[in-house]
Amino acid sequence: MNIAVCVKPVPDPGHYNRITINPQTKLLDRKGIPVIINPVDKNAIEAALQLKEQFGGRVVLVSMAPPDVGETLKEALAMGVDEAYLLSDRAFAGSDTLATAGILAAGLKKIGEFDLILTGSESADSGTNHVPSQLGELLGYPHLNYLIELNLEAPLLKMKAKIENGYIEYEGFPPLVLGVAREINTPRYITLMGVVMARNKPFTIWGLKDLGLDPASAGLAGSPTRPGELHLPRHGRKAELLEGEYEIVAGKIIAVLRGAGILA
Amino acid sequence: MLKLSEQQEMMRKVVRDFVDKEIAPIARKIDEEDIFPLELFQKMASLGINGVFVPARYGGADLGYTEMTLIVEEIARHSAGFALALVTHYMGVYAIMNWGNEEQKQKYLPPICSGGLSGLSLTEPGGGSDFAGQKSTGQLDDGEWVLNGRKCFITNSHCMRVNVLTVRTGEDAKGRPQISAFIVEGDTEGHTPGRKEKKAGLRGSFTGEIILNNIRLAQDNLLGKPGDGAKISLGTLGEVGRVGTATVALGILRGCLEESVKYAKERIIYGKPLSNLINIQLMIAQNRTDYEAARLLTYNASGLKDVGKPCVSEVSMAKYFATEAAFNAAKRTMDLMGAYGVITDYPVSRFLRDAAASIPACGTSHINQIVIAAGELRK
Amino acid sequence: MLQKPGAVWVIGEINGEKLVEVTLELLGKARELAARGGGSFTSAVLLGNETGPLAEELIEHGADQVILVEDPRLGLYQNDTFARVLERLVKKHGPEIVLFGATHCGSELSATLAARLKTGLSAHCIDLKINDRKEFVQVVPAFGGKVYSDILCPEARPQMAGVKPGIFPKTERDAARTGAVLKENAAVLDSYQSPLRALRVVQKQPRELPLEKAETIVAGGWGAGPDAWPILDQIAVELGGAVGCTRPALDEGWTKGEHTMIGTSGKTVRPRVYMGFGVSGSAHHIVGMKDSGVIININNDPEAPVFEVSDYKVVADAKKFLPVLLDKIREHKGG
Numbered sequence: 001m002n003i004a005v006c007v008k009p010v011p012d013p014g015h016y017n018r019i020t021i022n023p024q025t026k027l028l029d030r031k032g033i034p035v036i037i038n039p040v041d042k043n044a045i046e047a048a049l050q051l052k053e054q055f056g057g058r059v060v061l062v063s064m065a066p067p068d069v070g071e072t073l074k075e076a077l078a079m080g081v082d083e084a085y086l087l088s089d090r091a092f093a094g095s096d097t098l099a100t101a102g103i104l105a106a107g108l109k110k111i112g113e114f115d116l117i118l119t120g121s122e123s124a125d126s127g128t129n130h131v132p133s134q135l136g137e138l139l140g141y142p143h144l145n146y147l148i149e150l151n152l153e154a155p156l157l158k159m160k161a162k163i164e165n166g167y168i169e170y171e172g173f174p175p176l177v178l179g180v181a182r183e184i185n186t187p188r189y190i191t192l193m194g195v196v197m198a199r200n201k202p203f204t205i206w207g208l209k210d211l212g213l214d215p216a217s218a219g220l221a222g223s224p225t226r227p228g229e230l231h232l233p234r235h236g237r238k239a240e241l242l243e244g245e246y247e248i249v250a251g252k253i254i255a256v257l258r259g260a261g262i263l264a
Numbered sequence: 265m266l267k268l269s270e271q272q273e274m275m276r277k278v279v280r281d282f283v284d285k286e287i288a289p290i291a292r293k294i295d296e297e298d299i300f301p302l303e304l305f306q307k308m309a310s311l312g313i314n315g316v317f318v319p320a321r322y323g324g325a326d327l328g329y330t331e332m333t334l335i336v337e338e339i340a341r342h343s344a345g346f347a348l349a350l351v352t353h354y355m356g357v358y359a360i361m362n363w364g365n366e367e368q369k370q371k372y373l374p375p376i377c378s379g380g381l382s383g384l385s386l387t388e389p390g391g392g393s394d395f396a397g398q399k400s401t402g403q404l405d406d407g408e409w410v411l412n413g414r415k416c417f418i419t420n421s422h423c424m425r426v427n428v429l430t431v432r433t434g435e436d437a438k439g440r441p442q443i444s445a446f447i448v449e450g451d452t453e454g455h456t457p458g459r460k461e462k463k464a465g466l467r468g469s470f471t472g473e474i475i476l477n478n479i480r481l482a483q484d485n486l487l488g489k490p491g492d493g494a495k496i497s498l499g500t501l502g503e504v505g506r507v508g509t510a511t512v513a514l515g516i517l518r519g520c521l522e523e524s525v526k527y528a529k530e531r532i533i534y535g536k537p538l539s540n541l542i543n544i545q546l547m548i549a550q551n552r553t554d555y556e557a558a559r560l561l562t563y564n565a566s567g568l569k570d571v572g573k574p575c576v577s578e579v580s581m582a583k584y585f586a587t588e589a590a591f592n593a594a595k596r597t598m599d600l601m602g603a604y605g606v607i608t609d610y611p612v613s614r615f616l617r618d619a620a621a622s623i624p625a626c627g628t629s630h631i632n633q634i635v636i637a638a639g640e641l642r643k
Numbered sequence: 644m645l646q647k648p649g650a651v652w653v654i655g656e657i658n659g660e661k662l663v664e665v666t667l668e669l670l671g672k673a674r675e676l677a678a679r680g681g682g683s684f685t686s687a688v689l690l691g692n693e694t695g696p697l698a699e700e701l702i703e704h705g706a707d708q709v710i711l712v713e714d715p716r717l718g719l720y721q722n723d724t725f726a727r728v729l730e731r732l733v734k735k736h737g738p739e740i741v742l743f744g745a746t747h748c749g750s751e752l753s754a755t756l757a758a759r760l761k762t763g764l765s766a767h768c769i770d771l772k773i774n775d776r777k778e779f780v781q782v783v784p785a786f787g788g789k790v791y792s793d794i795l796c797p798e799a800r801p802q803m804a805g806v807k808p809g810i811f812p813k814t815e816r817d818a819a820r821t822g823a824v825l826k827e828n829a830a831v832l833d834s835y836q837s838p839l840r841a842l843r844v845v846q847k848q849p850r851e852l853p854l855e856k857a858e859t860i861v862a863g864g865w866g867a868g869p870d871a872w873p874i875l876d877q878i879a880v881e882l883g884g885a886v887g888c889t890r891p892a893l894d895e896g897w898t899k900g901e902h903t904m905i906g907t908s909g910k911t912v913r914p915r916v917y918m919g920f921g922v923s924g925s926a927h928h929i930v931g932m933k934d935s936g937v938i939i940n941i942n943n944d945p946e947a948p949v950f951e952v953s954d955y956k957v958v959a960d961a962k963k964f965l966p967v968l969l970d971k972i973r974e975h976k977g978g
Contacts, residue, residue, distance in 0.1 A: 016786045016926065017948075028790065074274065097766075098758060126785055127907060128766040130754035133722065137758035142723060142838045145751045163747045164658075165902060166846030168720070172839045190278040192312035192325045195271060224763030228780065228793030233926075235933060239956040246964055249957055250971035253918075253939060256955060260916050260937050262859050262882055263975065532945075 001057035002112065003048040006104050006119040006135065007041040007076060009069040013124050021230050028230060035072050040120030042079075042187040044180045047150055048118050049080045049188070055152065058082045060111060064092060064103050067205065077198035078190045085111060089207035094220030094227075101134035103218055106211040108139065115174040121146050121181045132179025142172055145179035266563050268330065275331055279338045282311060291342040294468035295614050300349060301468075302423055306379035314353065315377025318361055322373035329504070329566040333511045337562075340515020341522075342611075344618035345468025347515060348625065349381075351508030352419040352469070356382025358504045359428040360447060363488045363496050372426050372447055380425025381450075384505070385415040385474055386497050392417065392624075393631055395494065396441050400476055402431040409433075409486065411446065411479040414458070419625075421472035422457040424450040428500075430493040431476070443493030447485050454479035465614075465621030466512075502576050502635070503569055505626040506583040510562045513586035513622050516615050517555040520593040523612055524551050524600050531604075538600075547600045554593050558586035577639035584632035590619035650739035651677045652710075652801070654729065655689040655701060656749055658846075662697055664808055664855065665744030670705035671814035672771055672806075673742055679773040680739075686710055688732065690725055690829075692718035702822035705814045709822065710736070714829035719841045720748050724832055726755040731831045733760060738801045740779055742771075745805035753805050763796035764803040767907065769810055769930060787927035788907050809855050809911030849902050852885045859884030860914045862905060862932070863898070865891035866921025866942055867961045872897055874965045875920065881972045887912065889928050905931040921961035924949025 011019070011033045020029045037045075048059045061076045061084040063069070073084050087107045095103065108117060117139070122129035129145060136143025148167060149160035157174065160167040162181050208218060216222060242252045257263040268276070286304055294301065308314055316332050318324020325331075332354060340347035353376070360372050360382075376382040388398045400413020411431050415421075426449055433444040448455050458473030488496055525548060528539035538544050561582040568575035594616035598605035605612045623629055651673040655666045666687070673685045687706035689697060691713060698709040712728055733741065733756070743753040745767045757764035769791070770782040781794040781804045796802040854860060859882045861875050875886045887905045888898040898904070905912055907927040917935035921942060922928065929952050932938070939955040940947070941964050950956045957964070 011786070013787060016789050019786050019789050021790065071270070071274065075277075078274065078278070096763065097754070098761070098763070101758065122908075124787070126766075127783070127787070129750050130757070130764060130766060133751050133754035134758040137755055143755075144722070144839070145754075146747050161747070163844070163846070165848055166844065168844050169842040170839055171842060189282050189311055191310065192275055192278065192316065192327060192331065195274050195278060196325075196327075198274075199271060224757075224761070224796055224799035225765060226795050226797060228795050230793075231791045233784075233788070233791055233929070233933075235929075235952040237938060237952055237954050239950045239953045242955055242957050246959065246967040247971065249959065249964070250968045253955070253957075253968065254971060254975050256937060256939060257859075257882070257916060262884075262916050263972070 001051055001055050001116065002114045003051060003057060003059045004108055004111070004114045004117045005041070005044050005048045005059060005061050005076070005081065006117065006131070007045070007061055007063045007073070008038040008120075008123050009035045009063065009065045009072045010038045010123060010125040012036045013039070021232055026230060035069060037072060037075060038120050038123050040122065040124075040180065040182050042120075043182055043184050044118040044120050045076055045079055045081060046185045046187040047180055048116070050185065051116070051152060052080075055154070057115075060085065060114075062087065062104060062107050062111070064088070064095070064100055064107070070203065073203070074198045075190060077201045077203070078194040079188060080194060081201075083202045084204070086203070086205045087207075087211065088205055089218070091208045091215050091219045094223060095218060096223035096225045097128050097130035098134055098224060099218055099222040101131050101138050102222065103211065103213065104131070104135055105138040106213050107206060110206070110211060113175075117141070117175070117177045119177075119179055121179040129179070132177055136177035139177060141175045141177050143177040143179075144170060144172075146181045147178055148181050148183045150178065150180070150184065266560055268334070272330060272334060276334045276338060278311070279313070279335050282308070283338050283342055287339060287346060288342040292608075292611065292614070294343050294346055296608075298462065298467040300423070300470050301346070302381070304346075305349070305381060309377065309379040313350075314379065315357060315373065317354075318357060318373055318377050322361070322369055323377035324373070328570040329507065330563065330570050333507065333562060333566040336508055336511040337515045337518065340512040341518050342515075343468055344512050344516050344615075344622065345466040347512045348466045348509070348622070349420055349469035351505065351512060352383045353381055354508055355384040355500050355505045356424075356426060356428045359384060359445065359487065359496050359500045360426070362499070363445070363492065364447070367484065368447060368487070376426050381420050381423050382426045382428070383418060383420035383424050384497065384500060385418045385421075385427055385429035387415060387417045389414060389416050393628065395497065396443065398430065398432055398441075398443065400431040402433040402444060402446065407483065409446065409481045409483065411448075411454070411476045411481065413476045415474040415476070417461065417471055418474050419469050419471050421474050422460060422470040426450065427455065427474070428487060428496075429474070429476075430497055433490050436491060442491045443497075444490045445487040445493045445496040446481060447487050448479060448481065452479055452481070463621060465617030465619070466625070501626055503579060506579045506632070507562065507565050507569070509622055509626040510558070510565070510579070510582035510586040513590035513619060514555070514558050514562050516590040516619050516622070517551070517558050517586065517593050519611060519615050520590070520597040521548075521551045521555050523610070524548055524597045527601050527604070544600060547596050550596060551593050554589040558582070558589050561585055577636050580627070580632040580635040583626065584629045584636070587619065587622045588629055590622065591616070594619045650680070651685050652738040652741045653685070653687050653706070654741060654743050654749070654752070655687050655697070656744050656746060657689070657691055657694060657697065662700060663744060663746065664813060665746065665749070665806065666701070667704045667813045668808065668811040669742045669744060669806060670701065672811045673740075674705050676740060676771060676773060676779070680777065680779075684708065686738070688729070690717045690728055698824045700816070703816045703818055703820050705820070707822050709824045710827055711824055712827050712829050714832070716829060716832050719844070720752075721837060721839060721841045722751050722755045723837050723839060724835070725752055726759055727831050727835060728829050729756050730759045732827060733801060741801045741803045743803070743805045745807045750805055753803055757803050760801070762799040762801060762803060764805065765794040766805050767807045768804050769807075771804060771806065784907055784927070784930050787925065788930035789926040807911050809913065812913070849900065851899065851903075854885050854887050854903060854905065854910050854912050857885035857912070857914050859916045860887045860905075860912055860918070860932075860935070862887040862889065862917065862919045862922055863892050864889040864919060864922030865895070866923065867892065867965070868921065869895065869897050871920060871962060871965055874969055878965070878969050878972065881969070881976060884914070884916075889922055889925070907931060919949060920965060922949050923947050924952065
């Protein structure tokens with residue numbers, strides 16, 4: 001099986017409280033925050049590796065990101081991915097999900113044919129969950145998102161996609177583009193041996209020209225949506241301190257509940 | 265300048281990820297209940313940790329002692345007790361790898377690289393520092409070695425898959441005791457764990473007695489030649505055990521540094537963070553310097569071992585310095601944290617106990633200083 | 644900007660035989676956007692099989708027009724069939740703005756449609772407005788809600804946005820409202836054979852009062868510890884409310900499940916009273932509860948970020964405080 005996994009390096013969510021907006025430039029300041037593979041993309045890598053272990057084949061990683069994410073992507077190689085492709089170009093900056101999907105599609109087409117293209121259901125930083133569906137549309141492949149189960153009874157794929165309080169059961173045939181949810185599996189730990197092997201695995205970087213893309217289709221130019229102003233949320237609540245022994249404080253809370261009509 | 269390779273840095277990250285998810289959350293429980301999580305030890309094997317410096321053909325990860333050191337440091341940062349169990353395991357592995365013949369290596373290394381626990385049993389009720397004074401015996405009887413005696417304060421005593429132990433097998437030409445080393449599988453008849461000790465520190469590993477009661481072993485179980493016991497044990501202790509113990513202390517030192525910085529930033533006193541006070545800053549500087557010095561000594565020792573250079577003095581310096589510094593740093597960090605340092609919700613009091621327990625392990629500070637002095641005076 | 648009549652669409656979603664709440668929440672907002680922009684037309688679009696009776700409900704909740712497509716091929720939701728029918732409708736009627744509820748299906752469908760139309764889509768907006776320059780501004784949280792970003796779609800049309808359930812209040816049902824029903828067909832599917840097959844929908848409604856319906860929510864965070872939950876349950880019972888949680892508590896396995904998690908990737912709630920115990924106030928949790936009526940928080944860290952969004956602050960160990968509060972509430976009710 002030929003499986004591709006699309007992966008996004010993101011700022012480590014554990015460090016979000018260090019993100020600020022520069023008051024002069026009004027731009028985001030993410031300096032010094034470590035970058036990791038989008039957590040649910042690791043579930044996608046794990047799903048791909050499990051299929052490879054079951055059916056043989058190769059797993060290829062594709063990522064659209066700035067050029068300095070090499071070490072982060074090598075972790076995927078250390079997990080067991082066979083090759084990595086980094087799509088990187090200044091022209092890609094500012095891409096929204098549609099432009100990103102277009103760039104990923106171009107990269108995937110240049111590498112070759114795939115039976116399955118997997119990715120995480122949503123990205124931790126922007127919280128958007130469009131890429132699986134949009135990538136599928138741009139490649140002309142059927143697609144699903146939020147998979148919690150994926151079983152290949154060759155050649156048929158049986159899948160369950162998460163919905164509120166349940167799931168939808170689907171059947172389909174490769175090629176497919178699938179977004180996976182965190183419930184689908186537990187990503188494996190990287191082994192020391194995996195780290196050693198990662199060093200020698202092919203790692204290719206392609207830019208706009210390598211992909212033969214029109215600059216108008218990439219980056220900010222190729223994005224129908226544009227970011228506007230950034231704000232820090234302001235809440236305007238007073239945080240009146242309720243002090244005293246626990247019994248007294250509990251009494252004060254009850255007074256508040258009465259005022260709100262919850263208690264008589 | 266100490267610099268780890270990119271590959272080593274990635275390995276550190278990989279181990280840290282495992283530790284953060286699997287060991288850190290249960291570190292306090294390991295200490296409070298004095299449990300050794302054997303399943304976790306077996307899980308680590310699949311990451312290549314348990315046979316890190318063993319060649320691939322025997323089931324190891326084919327790496328070196330620097331990698332061993334960074335693994336032990338990451339684990340010890342959260343559970344020094346569990347880290348010590350791993351260091352003891354590494355000693356058994358090293359003894360077999362270095363002095364075993366090809367059959368022994370093929371037979372015993374794969375199981376202990378893939379999840380079985382190993383160890384090194386030297387100490388006896390009669391003395392640990394007095395290596396030559398051990399009284400357990402090994403006698404050749406009808407083509408088999410028969411072992412009798414008692415070992416005590418043995419880490420991993422109660423669940424070893426493969427043990428490496430020493431016994432007195434006779435006298436040499438000059439009438440001095442002849443000590444030999446043997447490989448004994450844990451479930452061999454006559455090889456039984458005895459009393460389990462309750463420790464004040466480095467809890468999270470079994471430390472106890474091993475009773476040797478007429479254990480009958482084939483000649484293939486002799487490690488090296490008769491009389492090689494001292495060479496094997498002291499070589500193992502001197503080049504792996506002590507580096508490992510130094511690294512356990514290094515992990516504790518890093519724990520003290522990180523906890524003291526975190527506390528100093530978060531604790532508000534007199535309306536400002538504690539870190540504003542000069543005396544607190546001095547303590548943090550001392551923690552940092554102690555950690556840095558121990559780090560450089562320890563990685564220097566393992567680095568020398570990786571390139572095959574002699575490092576007995578360097579190892580002893582690292583061990584003696586790091587363990588004593590860890591104890592001082594733990595005490596200092598408890599002072600910094602005031603009453604909170606005494607509350608067991610915080611790990612610092614555990615760091616103090618663990619550091620204290622690391623001092624007599626693998627050779628006391630005094631023994632190590634004697635080794636260092638001997639190296640100087642020989643010149 | 645908003646010039647064409649019928650300019651703001653809400654794509655309706657059905658669960659079982661009923662409209663989902665978020666569809667009804669969006670209708671009110673759609674009317675407001677249309678009014679601000681100059682057009683007054685709000686259409687709801689409903690795809691399904693034998694869903695005609697729901698058209699009236701959509702009109703009574705604010706739609707001026709319902710575009711209805713009833714076809715057996717649309718009985719079960721599937722992204723490819725639904726997107727093709729919607730694409731046809733959009734190209735025929737040319738709406739200015741199209742809103743989707745950001746449910747799992749809604750998100751997937753909106754993304755699929757946006758790619759087919761080569762237009763812009765914003766995800767899980769927490770606000771939608773027309774600014775002074777008459778631009779349609781979509782406000783989305785980033786980095787888990789640490790930062791809010793305005794998103795615009797200056798040229799491509801229609802401008803599409805997804806909004807999570809609970810962000811906007813549901814409009815009141817007005818039985819006197821009237822509107823038009825425009826029937827369209829799914830003929831575009833005649834020449835389409837789907838390579839995917841949706842077999843069935845499996846759903847289990849949880850037994851507890853859903854968070855979005857509760858007047859009072861008591862929420863436990865990591866600081867509440869594993870033993871707090873029975874006490875939280877009892878307090879909820881006494882107050883006639885529901886128990887919510889944060890992501891860390893959910894991940895520890897202490898809670899009843901993901902449907903009780905409040906946050907950007909969980910539920911948005913606006914109860915009359917929200918009381919948090921041991922909740923530190925991560926940005927993404929705050930996005931999920933910041934519009935509650937009265938917010939009380941109990942946390943032993945006086946600097947906890949959650950206090951920035953609280954009306955009342957109690958610095959205490961949640962674990963120790965909870966039983967005291969439960970007793971006091973019972974005492975008050977009994978006496």
